[in-house]
Amino acid sequence: MQAVLERMTPAFVYDPTLVLYLPLRQLDSATFADRSAYGHLVTRSGAVWQPQGTYFDGIDDKINCGSLAALALDQAFTLMMWVKLPIPITASWQSLLSYNRNGTNFYGLWKSSSPIFHFRWAYNVAGTLAMDFLTTISEGNWYHVVGTFNRSVPLAITYLNGLIDRTATPGLPTAAVGLLTIGENNIGSEDFTGQLDDIRIYSRALNPMEIQRIYLETRGQYV
Numbered sequence: 001m002q003a004v005l006e007r008m009t010p011a012f013v014y015d016p017t018l019v020l021y022l023p024l025r026q027l028d029s030a031t032f033a034d035r036s037a038y039g040h041l042v043t044r045s046g047a048v049w050q051p052q053g054t055y056f057d058g059i060d061d062k063i064n065c066g067s068l069a070a071l072a073l074d075q076a077f078t079l080m081m082w083v084k085l086p087i088p089i090t091a092s093w094q095s096l097l098s099y100n101r102n103g104t105n106f107y108g109l110w111k112s113s114s115p116i117f118h119f120r121w122a123y124n125v126a127g128t129l130a131m132d133f134l135t136t137i138s139e140g141n142w143y144h145v146v147g148t149f150n151r152s153v154p155l156a157i158t159y160l161n162g163l164i165d166r167t168a169t170p171g172l173p174t175a176a177v178g179l180l181t182i183g184e185n186n187i188g189s190e191d192f193t194g195q196l197d198d199i200r201i202y203s204r205a206l207n208p209m210e211i212q213r214i215y216l217e218t219r220g221q222y223v
Contacts, residue, residue: 053197100178127171
């Protein structure tokens, strides 16, 4: 099974707008390079490899991606991942991906205290800074979760399983270099319980056709 999944995952993806790519179904050591062309070194603490992704225990498991200037995004970006919630779903805020938590440039994806996902693209600026997804999620299922931000429009969009879930006119963030963590926020709380895989950050807002294509290309590994 692992050999099949490794053949399905390229050694790296050469796309200058793909600034982080973590196919967590790959069996890597505790410190490894992401599969974007940037080759960022990241460190896994506690999170356990499984054939469909990496399992986080909701206590202290995380992946530390460091403080990277390439991730100080304030013009446009896309956050994307596959997420599987446990049975039962924990009724608390849980961080899937968190950048510069409580800093001026603070973005990420969460599972809220309700059974819904949450997308944030800014902190401590005027205007709308975040939004809940509209779709209620179910325990034990895989979801393709995406949030996009485009300053030039301006427009923020959430997608679930390849389809637009919600849109908003966003407030505008201020660029700042901060720490990116997976499965826990960078101040050591909001620990996630469940599995994560195929985590991607782009430095542009992918369009609906691109997001649906990636969803369709990858869904066979999960559903």
